[in-house]
Amino acid sequence: MAKLLVVGAGFAGAVYARELAISGHEVDVIEKRDHIAGNCFDYVHDCGVRVHRYGPHLFHTSNDRVVAWLSQFTGWLPYEHRVVALLDNDRKVPLPVNLDTINAVFGTQLNAPEDVMSYLASLALPRSPVISAEDHLCLEILSCDLADGCSSIISRRF
Ligand SMILES: Cc1cc2nc3c(=O)[nH]c(=O)nc-3n(C[C@H](O)[C@H](O)[C@H](O)COP(=O)(O)OP(=O)(O)OC[C@H]3O[C@@H](n4cnc5c(N)ncnc54)[C@H](O)[C@@H]3O)c2cc1C
Secondary structure, three states, X not given: OOEEEEEOOOHHHHHHHHHHHHOOOEEEEEOOOOOOOHHHOEEEOOOOOEEEOOOXXXXXXXXHHHHHHHOXXXXXXXXXXXXXXXXXXXXXXXXXXXXXXXXXXXXXXXXXXXHHHHHHHXXXXXXXXXXXXXXXXXXXXXXXXXXXXXXXXXXXXX
């Protein structure tokens, strides 16, 4: 069996290290932070609230093997994730962006997917060079109004 070094104890490193060790390899793990779990790390604050240090993390997968593998280590609580974004005008809209979001932001009553695509294409603005996520949204997907909205939604979530 090999002697292996895994660099980083985030999800990827930790899972590889465990599976390799179970397979009989000798595995060392080094981690430059003072904790395991990488960006998924959380801890319970003195006041009793669980804090996700690097931003909120939710578990979601459609892969039964992933659920089965993780279920070796944890039980599960039923959880339903619903997100609304608060726009600057205090309106709440669904997130991720869907038809209701678009109709609410633009005051439209679009229904058919092709109408939505052509409406958004009519608003899209050329951006060159593309150097930010907002540029990409403006150019490829959405108009600047919605891209601005999405930027502020994203920054609020994080
Ligand atoms: C704000 C935010 C929200 C997110 N929300 C979700 C979510 O809701 N659901 C979800 O599934 N995913 C979410 N993600 C993504 C999730 O965090 C990553 O997919 C996951 O953390 C990736 O794991 P990883 O092991 O590949 O990398 P990381 O978590 O980045 O772990 C890598 C580890 O390697 C260490 N490392 C790197 N280089 C070295 C080195 N040279 N020496 C020693 N150690 C090193 C780092 O310190 C780190 O601990 C979110 C990410 C962020 C930032």
